[in-house]
Amino acid sequence: MSRYSLSHLADGRLFQELPHIAAVDRATTADLLAHLAEVEVRGLFAVAGYSSMFAYCTEHLKYSDAAAHKRITACRVAHDHPVLFDMVVDGRMSLTTIIALSAKLPTPDAAGLIEECAGKSRSEIEWILAKRFPKPEMFEWGTSSESGAQQAPDNSVNGIAPGRLVPSESQESGSIAAPAKPDARLTPLSEDRVALQVTISRATQQKLERAKELLGYEVAAGDAAALLDRALDALIVELEKKKYGKHTKHRAESAPESADPHYIPSAIREEVAKRDGEQCAFVSDDGKRCESRHALEFDHIVPVTKGGATNADNLRLICHAHNQLEADRKLGKQFMNSKRRPKASPKPEPKPVLKFPFEDDLRAALTTLQYTRAEISIGLCASARLAPEATCEQRMKAALEALRTPHAKKLAFAKAPASGAPA
Numbered sequence: 001m002s003r004y005s006l007s008h009l010a011d012g013r014l015f016q017e018l019p020h021i022a023a024v025d026r027a028t029t030a031d032l033l034a035h036l037a038e039v040e041v042r043g044l045f046a047v048a049g050y051s052s053m054f055a056y057c058t059e060h061l062k063y064s065d066a067a068a069h070k071r072i073t074a075c076r077v078a079h080d081h082p083v084l085f086d087m088v089v090d091g092r093m094s095l096t097t098i099i100a101l102s103a104k105l106p107t108p109d110a111a112g113l114i115e116e117c118a119g120k121s122r123s124e125i126e127w128i129l130a131k132r133f134p135k136p137e138m139f140e141w142g143t144s145s146e147s148g149a150q151q152a153p154d155n156s157v158n159g160i161a162p163g164r165l166v167p168s169e170s171q172e173s174g175s176i177a178a179p180a181k182p183d184a185r186l187t188p189l190s191e192d193r194v195a196l197q198v199t200i201s202r203a204t205q206q207k208l209e210r211a212k213e214l215l216g217y218e219v220a221a222g223d224a225a226a227l228l229d230r231a232l233d234a235l236i237v238e239l240e241k242k243k244y245g246k247h248t249k250h251r252a253e254s255a256p257e258s259a260d261p262h263y264i265p266s267a268i269r270e271e272v273a274k275r276d277g278e279q280c281a282f283v284s285d286d287g288k289r290c291e292s293r294h295a296l297e298f299d300h301i302v303p304v305t306k307g308g309a310t311n312a313d314n315l316r317l318i319c320h321a322h323n324q325l326e327a328d329r330k331l332g333k334q335f336m337n338s339k340r341r342p343k344a345s346p347k348p349e350p351k352p353v354l355k356f357p358f359e360d361d362l363r364a365a366l367t368t369l370q371y372t373r374a375e376i377s378i379g380l381c382a383s384a385r386l387a388p389e390a391t392c393e394q395r396m397k398a399a400l401e402a403l404r405t406p407h408a409k410k411l412a413f414a415k416a417p418a419s420g421a422p423a
């Protein structure tokens, strides 16, 4: 049995050992940082034949670029502020939080700053730093990626201290450009300002340009934040109008907007939304009111099907989860389930697909390496011959070795495009 298979351990033993292992890990990290700092101070990496601590760490100590960068940055900071070693040991600081702090520590109140950040998460530390060291705004309208508009103005937040013998941020992440992330990044800049970094499509950029044209001088050139603010104002008005009947000239009661008994006139929607404070009105048996404001729905307290009226007294705002719960309570769970899950037509039996472990991963990797389908087939066949417990790395190695043989090259060249799947 592998020493890392712990399925035989009792729960109590597992829980007893884990905190001890974590404590040893923290102590080891502190020792490691101290040793790295001393090796650098003494210049021993050069004595050992390395051009920098970074080269020593990656080539001799076998750290990845990112791991080496992280440890070198942290060891330098901890060397300058030895209290950090003890904080690593007792868990109040980690490599990540030391790095978050690193660029701001050359400050007269370093001790105070460290104490304030002790025990905090990285995001909490970013807020503390933004409060203590407010930064200028992040973007200007009209700048382009060529001028660096998509980069943070100060890499120091990410712990990339300039002038060190360590890779730049781009080197750290490898030479292959990382794909654009679709999610927005919010970075606190000061107490009431946040930088928003987001990748947009070309179409969205054209909409921004169009909005800028139409606004003319109403928004100062370069003020993307003001433009976004105006756009969100307009969107919020539109959504409030649609959902809660706000900003609407309501029709007179004598002129109903729909004959549908479920339809809720805009005046009633607005009244209910105002009364409920645009918050889910569900209250638990012990008096806890739901705090959700997300995707609220209007709920007939007495269902229309049971004679409930569509008026403010019989309506409330409720979140989706509580709407489902209330529907179950009022109409019966069985009935609601029958409504929620219409009988699906029986699915045809899926054809059994026999694959060996990591087959899809290997196929993707070999495709990325631009092997032909025939070559991929040869590589996968070689991998498939390994024992079921073989790791992904072992299978990849077997595939590449098979592809290196002259016989395989000849076969791949001669073979017509195949399915790519092993036998």
Ligand SMILES: [Zn+2]
Pocket: 280, 281, 282, 290, 291, 292, 318, 319, 320, 321, 322
């Ligand atoms: Zn709710």
